[in-house]
Amino acid sequence: xxxxxxxxxxxxxxxxxxxxxxxxxxxLAGLVQDAFEFELLPDRINIPGRRYQLQNGTFDLDxxxxxxxxxxxxxxxxxxxxxxxxxxxATQHEADYAYFSDLAFSKGVGIVSTxxxxxxxxxxGLQPYVFMQxxxxxLSYVGGLKPHPENRHCLFDYCEETENVYRIAEGPxxxxxxxxxxxxQINSGSITTFQxxxxxxxxxxxxxxxxxxxxxxxxxxxxxxxxxxxxAVTDAGWHISRGDQITQPRRITDAVIQALLASELVxxxxxxxxxxxxxELGFAHAAGNDVVMxxxxxxxxxxxxxxxxxxIFYRPTVAGLRTLEAExxxxxxxxx
Numbered sequence: 001x002x003x004x005x006x007x008x009x010x011x012x013x014x015x016x017x018x019x020x021x022x023x024x025x026x027x028l029a030g031l032v033q034d035a036f037e038f039e040l041l042p043d044r045i046n047i048p049g050r051r052y053q054l055q056n057g058t059f060d061l062d063x064x065x066x067x068x069x070x071x072x073x074x075x076x077x078x079x080x081x082x083x084x085x086x087x088x089x090a091t092q093h094e095a096d097y098a099y100f101s102d103l104a105f106s107k108g109v110g111i112v113s114t115x116x117x118x119x120x121x122x123x124x125g126l127q128p129y130v131f132m133q134x135x136x137x138x139l140s141y142v143g144g145l146k147p148h149p150e151n152r153h154c155l156f157d158y159c160e161e162t163e164n165v166y167r168i169a170e171g172p173x174x175x176x177x178x179x180x181x182x183x184x185q186i187n188s189g190s191i192t193t194f195q196x197x198x199x200x201x202x203x204x205x206x207x208x209x210x211x212x213x214x215x216x217x218x219x220x221x222x223x224x225x226x227x228x229x230x231x232a233v234t235d236a237g238w239h240i241s242r243g244d245q246i247t248q249p250r251r252i253t254d255a256v257i258q259a260l261l262a263s264e265l266v267x268x269x270x271x272x273x274x275x276x277x278x279x280e281l282g283f284a285h286a287a288g289n290d291v292v293m294x295x296x297x298x299x300x301x302x303x304x305x306x307x308x309x310x311x312i313f314y315r316p317t318v319a320g321l322r323t324l325e326a327e328x329x330x331x332x333x334x335x336x
Contacts, residue, residue, distance in 0.1 A: 058087025
């Protein structure tokens, strides 16, 4: 599953565009996850203004896409990025009415307009918007999700009001109904856990979220350790989760694997050589996660295969956990 062939999305410029920014975002999108490629084609497709510009100043991009021969020759799936305002005949009499995107991939083509996005409202400028649209494109094209009129801080909100798009980054990515539909798509094989985790990484990058998965024995004797580790990782600016905190109604192993794949960093407590812990550690290594290991002093002799890992040895005392928290916070803060 980890080494499955990537799905390639082709991207082309339609009319005007801040091309260097979009190109940089596409390159970074290919680095933060492993399931999808985004190839920016050299083509720039010009839009004949007189033919497609509407009364309110927007452009009938749907008509342009269906009729321009230059687009017909390009490979699919294709995402067209433009800074032109995206309108249609039905709304051409409404001032300042424009669309963000149409990523239903009719005939294998999606359209994204950057016109309505204000890059000064986000420290990342235009980049977070590109990441959100890529996440939306994947879940639409591969996962079959569709926009809904309700505003739920979800990637598939219709966003009748411009302000609503900025609120999407404040939400979890998908609302409950979309999450349930995505779960069905995973179970049917339409989209894989690996692909969903890659979408999570893209959306996390849009939000500025750094995700850490904590692999640990779950015995009551580790509760104080869990508190110390959680505090250290959170203080260092990461979102942390554990396998026992996953509430999705699916096989727990699949949910844990998805969480591991979606995380940039994995903290592993190898104390006691717990079989479940080492299973998840092996998966983290296979997935290429950045790993930080913990182990209680005098409790475990680390196996040869992992004794080279950077490891914090600690004692489960009040003073020992205070030291663990300080060392782990410093180490995690330096993680890339």
